[in-house]
Amino acid sequence: MFKILLIEDDVTLFQEMRDRLFQWSYEVYGISDFDKVIQQFVKIKPDLVIIDIQLPMFDGFHWCRMIRSHSNVPIIFLSSRDHPTDMVMSMQLGADDFVQKPFHFDVLIAKIQAILRRVYNYNTEQITLKTWCGATVDYENNTVSNELGVIELTKNEIFILKKLIEQKDKIVSREKLIKSLWDDERFVSDNTLTVNVNRLRKKLEEIGLGRYIETKVGQGYMAVEEDY
Structure with missing residues (x-):
């Protein structure tokens, strides 16, 4: 079972995504303290990270930089902002994909499955x-x-x-x-x-x-x- 860390402060969206991902047999973790994201990342050791751009304390770009200093784990960004520069910035920081809110959940699942297959299969x-x-x-x-x-x-x-x-x-x-x-x-x-x-x-x-x-x-x- 793959572990997914969902860095999302919208409780309603987090619960919906957690429940939907659980139906696909993913193990989903959230963030309890947005000032200690890296500490929780290191503890969980996820196989994939999904990060919202707009977060308390520091934005998703900050946490992407921090995660990349520790790991090459696949990262997908979420954003409700309609700024093309957000996607460019995400990719420049080392993200693997970018999803615009609101999104169809089947699209997110397809992206997650493709990334996990690519990352954890080709190294064999x-x-x-x-x-x-x-x-x-x-x-x-x-x-x-x-x-x-x-x-x-x-x-x-x-x-x-x-x-x-x-x-x-x-x-x-x-x-x-x-x-x-x-x-x-x-x-x-x-x-x-x-x-x-x-x-x-x-x-x-x-x-x-x-x-x-x-x-x-x-x-x-x-x-x-x-x-x-």
């Missing part, structure tokens, strides 16, 4: 290390390293990089990436993929690899390889 593959452009890509520990250093990637970022490296020197369409990431593109905005790829490229630039992820306008993305 036998191949965990890959050499690319002189760097070692560790799919199990979500890192890329070379002589310039080591960078840590989120679950989405390492998954995208893996898909591109598998088809290196070939264009991988945006549609294929979206379908691979979220199983059903109806539940994903095109902008979400763009934010994730841009964040991945920015991290790779720290160790001199950003230029090896190319954008093919109107087509998709390509991981190029050089001889080492």
